[in-house]
Amino acid sequence: MMSSVPLSWYLILSAILFGLGIAGFLFRKNLITVFMSIELMLNAVNLSFVAFSYHLKQVDGHIFTFFVMVVAAAEAAVGLAIILTVFKNRSTLEVDEVDSMKL
Amino acid sequence: MDLILFLIFAIFAVACAINLVIQRHPINSALSLIGVMGALAVLYLLLGGEFIAAAQMIVYAGAIMVLFVFVIMLLNAGAERRSSKSLLVRLLGVPLLGAFFAVLGYTVHRLLPAVDPVRFGEFTGGSPGEFGRVLFTRYLLPFEVTSALILIAILGAVVLARKEID
Amino acid sequence: MDFFTLTLIKAGIVAAILLTTLAYLQWAERKLLAHIQLRLGPSRVGPHGLLQPLADVIKLLTKEDLLPAHVNKTLYMIAPFLAIALALIPISVVPFGPEIEVFGVNTHLQLTDLNIGLLFILAISSVGVYSVVLAGWASNNKYALLGSLRSAAQMISYELPLAVALASALLMANTLSLREIADSQAGYYLGFIPRWSVFQLPMPQIISFAVFLIAGFAETNRIPFDLPEAETELVAGFHTEYSSMKFASFFMAEYANIITMTCIATLLFLGGWHPLWPAAYGSSFVPSIVFFSGSAIALYHGLHPARPKDRYSLPAVAIAFLVAGLLFLVPALGGILTPLFWFAAKSGFLLFLFIWVRGTLPRFRYDQLMRFAWTYLFPVAMANLLVTGVLVAVFA
Numbered sequence: 001m002m003s004s005v006p007l008s009w010y011l012i013l014s015a016i017l018f019g020l021g022i023a024g025f026l027f028r029k030n031l032i033t034v035f036m037s038i039e040l041m042l043n044a045v046n047l048s049f050v051a052f053s054y055h056l057k058q059v060d061g062h063i064f065t066f067f068v069m070v071v072a073a074a075e076a077a078v079g080l081a082i083i084l085t086v087f088k089n090r091s092t093l094e095v096d097e098v099d100s101m102k103l
Numbered sequence: 104m105d106l107i108l109f110l111i112f113a114i115f116a117v118a119c120a121i122n123l124v125i126q127r128h129p130i131n132s133a134l135s136l137i138g139v140m141g142a143l144a145v146l147y148l149l150l151g152g153e154f155i156a157a158a159q160m161i162v163y164a165g166a167i168m169v170l171f172v173f174v175i176m177l178l179n180a181g182a183e184r185r186s187s188k189s190l191l192v193r194l195l196g197v198p199l200l201g202a203f204f205a206v207l208g209y210t211v212h213r214l215l216p217a218v219d220p221v222r223f224g225e226f227t228g229g230s231p232g233e234f235g236r237v238l239f240t241r242y243l244l245p246f247e248v249t250s251a252l253i254l255i256a257i258l259g260a261v262v263l264a265r266k267e268i269d
Numbered sequence: 270m271d272f273f274t275l276t277l278i279k280a281g282i283v284a285a286i287l288l289t290t291l292a293y294l295q296w297a298e299r300k301l302l303a304h305i306q307l308r309l310g311p312s313r314v315g316p317h318g319l320l321q322p323l324a325d326v327i328k329l330l331t332k333e334d335l336l337p338a339h340v341n342k343t344l345y346m347i348a349p350f351l352a353i354a355l356a357l358i359p360i361s362v363v364p365f366g367p368e369i370e371v372f373g374v375n376t377h378l379q380l381t382d383l384n385i386g387l388l389f390i391l392a393i394s395s396v397g398v399y400s401v402v403l404a405g406w407a408s409n410n411k412y413a414l415l416g417s418l419r420s421a422a423q424m425i426s427y428e429l430p431l432a433v434a435l436a437s438a439l440l441m442a443n444t445l446s447l448r449e450i451a452d453s454q455a456g457y458y459l460g461f462i463p464r465w466s467v468f469q470l471p472m473p474q475i476i477s478f479a480v481f482l483i484a485g486f487a488e489t490n491r492i493p494f495d496l497p498e499a500e501t502e503l504v505a506g507f508h509t510e511y512s513s514m515k516f517a518s519f520f521m522a523e524y525a526n527i528i529t530m531t532c533i534a535t536l537l538f539l540g541g542w543h544p545l546w547p548a549a550y551g552s553s554f555v556p557s558i559v560f561f562s563g564s565a566i567a568l569y570h571g572l573h574p575a576r577p578k579d580r581y582s583l584p585a586v587a588i589a590f591l592v593a594g595l596l597f598l599v600p601a602l603g604g605i606l607t608p609l610f611w612f613a614a615k616s617g618f619l620l621f622l623f624i625w626v627r628g629t630l631p632r633f634r635y636d637q638l639m640r641f642a643w644t645y646l647f648p649v650a651m652a653n654l655l656v657t658g659v660l661v662a663v664f665a
Binding site: 004005006007008009010011012013015016017019020021023024027028029030032033035036037039040043046047050051053054055057058059060062063065066067069070071072073074075076077078080081082083084085087092093094 | 117120123132140175180184208252253259
């Protein structure tokens with residue numbers, strides 16, 4: 001039984017997840033789902049970082065992943081606050097309907 | 104064992120990601136995203152990232168996604184309405200995406216020959232001790248800058264979400 | 270003996286003990302609460318209601334399993350399973366005692382020792398909030414939704430002081446493996462003051478122990494922080510729509526979370542299985558003395574029975590206690606059982622505290638709950654972390 005996995009498989013998985021993130025970002029209309037697609041892309045990139053970290057036998061990739069997580073946390077806090085404000089002002093989360101600068 | 108675990112969690116991650124994209128209600132998408140994050144945490148463990156796997160669960164799945172779910176439940180805006188797509192998109196969309204992924208996978212596989220297969224336990228540099236040592240020596244400045252970023256984010260969130268006092 | 274057989278045996282023993290404790294913790298809670306409120310508590314099924322948990326299990330198993338028409342079916346079914354699974358997993362990394370030798374096999378009294386053990390528990394418990402959130406959302410009921418919204422906000426808020434309190438204890442232990450954390454608290458100052466985290470120099474962790482306990486009450490949705498299931502406002506909160514075994518899953522998950530919380534507190538702050546004073550001053554005889562005095566009390570009441578049937582039942586209990594006490598004196602068994610006794614005694618005291626607080630304190634208001642977390646608990650925990658860090662850096 002083959003007991004090891006080629007590194008490229010991890011990268012392909014990362015690419016597929018990133019592609020699905022792009023697809024969600026482009027096709028979904030709900031603001032929150034769009035936002036979550038961005039998080040999916042960040043996660044896909046994190047997987048690449050960790051895989052390369054393994055390849056280079058260095059911990060630096062994990063640290064980049066850690067920073068991505070921290071930035072994602074900050075982004076989620078601000079982004080969700082913006083979404084709350086948008087919903088308060090317009091009562092909708094459909095991106096197509098949020099199209100005017102001023103109410 | 105490595106291969107089986109990788110396949111299980113890779114397929115689970117992709118299935119959850121697809122579910123995220125095709126679900127109409129954001130709460131289902133959020134739960135799928137949590138599934139992706141859990142599967143990725145296991146893959147991090149397989150790649151020797153013990154600390155980062157735990158951080159993934161605690162920070163991403165346990166804090167950020169709770170925030171998402173909280174907002175979705177608070178707003179309760181309901182499912183997305185169905186949008187009309189052209190016939191071309193409906194017929195060719197999914198096959199083209201599959202073809203794109205196939206080409207992408209082939210390219211990555213050719214660029215990176217399987218010289219260094221991943222075996223669990225070969226790389227142990229991702230332990231909390233080693234991680235912390237590098238984080239607080241070589242990456243100390245970025246770390247401190249990040250704390251400033253977090254502070255600004257907190258202030259921004261408070262300003263955006265507070266009630267207007269008239 | 271190979272690794273898998275050994276692990277399977279240990280897992281079986283741990284699961285059996287854990288599930289029994291879960292059932293009898295609930296009995297103990299009802300009994301203690303009743304005595305605090307000058308009632309008798311369960312007393313019909315078996316002597317002193319001791320078979321009540323069994324009766325409850327039969328009742329819950331045979332009750333009709335309702336599936337309300339308006340719920341989101343998949344999520345509604347997943348939530349209780351998630352709750353009980355995520356509540357039981359953390360016990361797999363908890364060490365109950367030191368390395369022992371049974372029938373020539375050396376093993377640790379622990380299922381598995383991860384070098385990220387504490388982070389593992391935190392990771393699992395931070396995902397645990399989803400069971401509550403999903404239950405509330407899937408029920409499609411405004412009370413359930415309000416309960417789970419409250420729970421989500423409360424758990425995020427109290428996770429911060431909890432983690433910071435743990436961090437200051439970790440600064441002293443200098444490891445994340447639970448076994449090594451407990452071992453770092455072995456030994457005594459001046460020969461008799463235990464080096465437990467709460468007493469350890471350079472910074473006794475009494476403050477972070479208190480913060481951890483308070484945040485632990487909130488994390489496990491216990492009174493005075495049980496807003497997610499406040500029956501006066503929200504019927505039953507997030508599990509309003511659940512019945513039968515699904516309800517029992519939430520119920521068991523709550524108690525399993527409490528047990529995990531007390532185990533972590535014991536390991537991180539109260540020195541795990543290390544006794545309160547050294548074996549040189551006779552701490553290894555404590556279990557025997559406790560059981561012998563229990564035996565003497567039972568025998569005394571058996572000789573002066575309050576009810577006729579006590580004449581036979583109490584001496585039987587006395588003999589059982591006597592045998593238990595004698596077991597601790599057998600050298601081969603005593604080495605295994607004494608650490609377990611100390612671990613159980615400390616966790617048991619903390620469990621008693623959980624029940625005691627429930628019988629004593631009223632529920633907070635929701636704004637008070639949030640203000641308490643952010644304006645008192647979190648700053649106190651941070652200040653404690655800062656002082657601990659400085660002292661550890663200077664003295665260690």
